[in-house]
Amino acid sequence: MSEPTTPPAPRVRSLLSPGRYVQGPGALARLGGHLADLGSTPVLVADDVVWGLVGHDVTASVQGAGLPVHRDVFRGLATAATIDRLVGVVRELGADVLVGVGGGSTLDSVKAAGHLAGIRWASVPTVASTDAPTSALAVVYTADGAFEEYRFFPRNPDLVLVDTQVVANAPAALLAAGVGDALATWLEARATAASGSTTMAGGAPTLAGTALARLSWDVLWDNALPALDAVRDHLVTPAVEKVVEANTLxxxxxxxxxxxxxxxxxxNGLTAAPQAHGLAHGQKVNLGSVTQLVLEGAPTSEIRDFVEFTTRVGLPNTLTEVGLGVDDVDVLRAVAQAATVPGETIHSMPFPVRADDVVAALRSVERFSTRVRAEAGLPAPVRHVAPH
Incomplete structure (x- = not known):
């Protein structure tokens, strides 16, 4: 008689979120009050460009709440060295809140440093170009700009504050890059749900997480184009508010x-290709989304609609646009190998994916997307440049 077996433990489902999310035109005026609820000695981390744009408003709000203004200059990428330097700044000043003001690399560096220093941290994105501000993880790069690792933290930012007028004042290409990052959310969530893989939250997908991913997709298809038109004139409209929330929250x-x-x-694989360096995160993710659709064998109509829509948004969906070509086989193989290393998120697909599969998908995208664009009367692919 065989021994009774112990049934497997049920899989845990997990949902993570920031402590508070604040969004709207003029929201920067509220920053000081929210930071005062978190601590008494904040350090504000921003690069010189961002500080030149919002430093006055941030300073006025922080001082208005009776807090000191300590600003640290951010330079470059979220690297291990940058993060360790910020930890040193926190300890030197005796800070109890670390505040990232700017783009994804600034915010990720602040999250990682805040965690290592054992203090609270806040995200104040000045663009809606990635979904990094709300998360409990950071993407860390090498000094050369190649993907190095994900770092995970036990909690999300205590505060995420987005001033939509600041976002609307930034180049529309940055908002478009955020659309590229956010459109991938539903494509990847549905694949993860189908495979039952573990999410970044450390458990099985929640119904809420999957539903929010789908909501983001729907909001963007309905609002991205009018929102981009409004932002080109630096206007905040209901469509802009919806797209900023979809891209960020x-x-x-x-x-x-x-x-x-x-x-x-x-x-992540594309960060191994020097030709793609300098492109925005969401621009490279969008090529990844088209590649994923090809790997899935998605209906041709679905891929065609995605190519047409993202072309209108201003996102790359061909190799040409990221500085590569179908004959760059060695580079594409390096990209594919980096994308399929053990532990990469590509293994959350509901079927095995090999490096050869990724190379074939990437090469096939070029001719297909070019033909779709021609048939729709859309511009032919040209090399994209990073938005500024």
Whole structure:
């Protein structure tokens, strides 16, 4: 008689979120009050460009709340060295709140340093170009700009504050890049749900995370184009508010608690290609989304619609646009190998994916997307440049 077996423990489902999310035109005026609820000695981390744009408003708000203004100059990428330097700044000043003001690398560096220093941290994105602000993880790069690792933290930012007028004042290409990052959220969440893989939140996908990912997708298809038109005139409209929320909050919660899959793995692989350096995160993710659709064998109509829509948004969906070509086989193989290393999110797809599969998908995208664009009367692919 065989011994009775112990039934497997039920899989835990997990949903993560920031402590508070604040969004709207003029929201920077509220920053000081919210920081005062978190601590008494904040350090504000921003690069010189960002500080030149919002430093006056940030300073006025922080001083108005009776807090000291300590600003640290951010330079470059979220690297291990940058993070360790910020930890040293925190300890030297005796700070109890670390505040990232700017883009994804600034915010990720602040999250990682805040965690290592054992203090609270806040995200104040000045663009809606990624879904990084709300998450409990950071993407860390090498000094050369190649993907190095994900770092995970036990909690999310205590505060995420987005001033939509500041976002609307930034180049529309940055908002478009955020659309590229956020569109991948649903494609990856549905793949993760199908495979039952573990999400960035550390458990099985939650219904809420998957639903928020789908909501982000729907909001963007309905609002991205009018929002981009408004932002080109630096206007905040209901469409802009919806897209900023989709890019930041809905996509942030959706990717973290719904799951990542092939699109972001291809992005990580593309960081190994010098030709793609300098492109925005969401630009590379969008090529990853098209690649994922090809890997899935998605209906041709679905891939065609995605190519047409993202072309209108201003996102790359061909190799040409990221500085590569179908004949760059060695580079594409390096990209594919980096995208399929053990532990990469591409293994959350509901079927095995090999490096050869990724190479074939990447090469096939070029001719297909070019033909779709021609048939729709859309511009032919040209090399994209990073938005500034």
């Amino acid at each position: 809905l996509s942030g919660l959706g990717f973290e608690s719904g799951g990542l899959a092939a699109a972001h793995a291809v992005h």
